[in-house]
Amino acid sequence: MKKVELSLMVLALGLNALAVEMFQKSALAVPALPLFIFSLIVVSWVIGRSSEVVVEGLDEVARVLGFPSYSLGVVSSLASTLPELTMTLMAVASGTVEMVEVAVLASLSSVGLGILLL
Known part of the structure; x- marks a missing residue:
């Protein structure tokens, strides 16, 4: 994973958390459903990308240790x-x-x- 993509993931999660926090404090005048859908998309993307990194890391560990x-x-x-x-x-x-x-x-x-x- 490149540093740019990692930075985008951190930024996306931060902005998502900020939006949810502002929504809960009623400081953000956005309907709940679009915010939920946006949050779901952002978090799904972050989980998907980070899981690819974990799988690649596990494959490397298995290769080094000689396990399938x-x-x-x-x-x-x-x-x-x-x-x-x-x-x-x-x-x-x-x-x-x-x-x-x-x-x-x-x-x-x-x-x-x-x-x-x-």
């Missing part, structure tokens, strides 16, 4: 599900019915989205 590239992909996948698993387990451990329902729904929606994307 898919093995570090599996490790990356497990690492990306740890926060979700932690939050789900904390919700279940709280014992309240509503939190358990949220934990179950979060798990089911995550699995469903994973199936749709694969």
Whole structure:
């Protein structure tokens, strides 16, 4: 990733955060839907570009260590599900019915989205 693109990503995220903050304080007279769509586009672009950098880095690490590239992909996948698993387990451990329902729904929606994307 070039420095120019990295700078654009940081600038886009900063402007996006500023716009959302101003909207929440009612200092920005913009309808909510266009701001949401713009924010979604900006954040999706940043996530997409940064994930390419991570994949290239993982491929390089796998090559240096002599592992097949898919093995570090599996490790990356497990690492990306740890926060979700932690939050789900904390919700279940709280014992309240509503939190358990949220934990179950979060798990089911995550699995469903994973199936749709694969």
